Amino acid sequence: MFDFDPALMTILCCPDCRGDLHGDFAMGNVACVRCGRSYTAVGTGILDLMPSSGKSLPESYNDPDYQKMSALFDEAQSYFTEGNSLFNSIHNASHATIRNWLRESKEDGWTCDVGCGQGHHWEFFEGAWDRFIGIDIRLESLEKIRRRHKKGLLIQADLTSLPFKDGAFQRLLSIYALEHIYHLDDAVSEMARILPQGGQAYIGLPCEGGLAWNFGRKLTSERTMSKRYNLDYRKYIRLEHCNDAADILETLSRVFNPVRTRFFPLSFLPAISLNLIVSQHFERRP
Ligand SMILES: [Zn+2]
Numbered sequence: 001m002f003d004f005d006p007a008l009m010t011i012l013c014c015p016d017c018r019g020d021l022h023g024d025f026a027m028g029n030v031a032c033v034r035c036g037r038s039y040t041a042v043g044t045g046i047l048d049l050m051p052s053s054g055k056s057l058p059e060s061y062n063d064p065d066y067q068k069m070s071a072l073f074d075e076a077q078s079y080f081t082e083g084n085s086l087f088n089s090i091h092n093a094s095h096a097t098i099r100n101w102l103r104e105s106k107e108d109g110w111t112c113d114v115g116c117g118q119g120h121h122w123e124f125f126e127g128a129w130d131r132f133i134g135i136d137i138r139l140e141s142l143e144k145i146r147r148r149h150k151k152g153l154l155i156q157a158d159l160t161s162l163p164f165k166d167g168a169f170q171r172l173l174s175i176y177a178l179e180h181i182y183h184l185d186d187a188v189s190e191m192a193r194i195l196p197q198g199g200q201a202y203i204g205l206p207c208e209g210g211l212a213w214n215f216g217r218k219l220t221s222e223r224t225m226s227k228r229y230n231l232d233y234r235k236y237i238r239l240e241h242c243n244d245a246a247d248i249l250e251t252l253s254r255v256f257n258p259v260r261t262r263f264f265p266l267s268f269l270p271a272i273s274l275n276l277i278v279s280q281h282f283e284r285r286p
Helices: 006-010 064-071 073-081 085-091 093-104 120-125 139-148 184-193 211-219 221-229 233-240 245-252
Strands: 030-032 038-042 046-048 111-114 132-136 153-156 171-175 200-206 256-264 277-284
Touching: 030 038, 046 139, 064 073, 064 221, 064 233, 073 221, 085 093, 093 120, 093 171, 093 200, 093 256, 093 277, 120 132, 132 139, 139 153, 184 245, 200 245, 211 221, 221 233, 245 277
Parallel strands: 046 153, 111 132, 111 171, 132 153, 171 200
Antiparallel strands: 038 046, 200 277, 256 277
């Protein structure tokens, strides 16, 4: 048994047909009223709202180096998050910026954390994440969050078929997630769909594709990972970070109006090319 706020049923929907869901996750009797598919929560109260079939990925993702590095995902993550203080300050740049923006935000209610991963940024939102709904496709990542945070709803879901009704949230955030999403257009359409007109979106991205970012990686992780795991890390990254920061911001700006941008570390030089992290606040366009 786990605590489940029944009020949440009003914003959830079936990821297959977008029908209403009926029942109680804590009781284990949730089903879609339209297509009849039933849904459950796994052990630690993480809802499984994955679509029956996901969008397929190209053949290139079967590459052995990609598969090998993907299997080492957790270990590689800790290299970046616990590696050293320099990485930490780079990694945390967007967390701090978006935390400050959220504090200024007048919106109340639930915040959707799109592609929350292992939730390293949740530490920055102390006192706010009990109103977070973290969604990610990797159950292992969500379980890592649950071990650290008892509050906050966690949902295993596919960013290209979100299990939420239209306009379900007043705001969402997504930190270091969209660079990984192969079907970016679909994910961005879904993010726009779950916000009403004027809804707020807070996006954090590495400056992938920029000079500074590429140069930094060449000197650090590219060398370390290639050597440590005997693989072509550059090839892995081309697949794993399949979207450049500029492309992502351009895709987002088709449905969102930019409100403000913050670059790290050179906030006075507003260019992706010269920076490592970009944080962008958007508003859902009419
Ligand atoms: Zn359904």
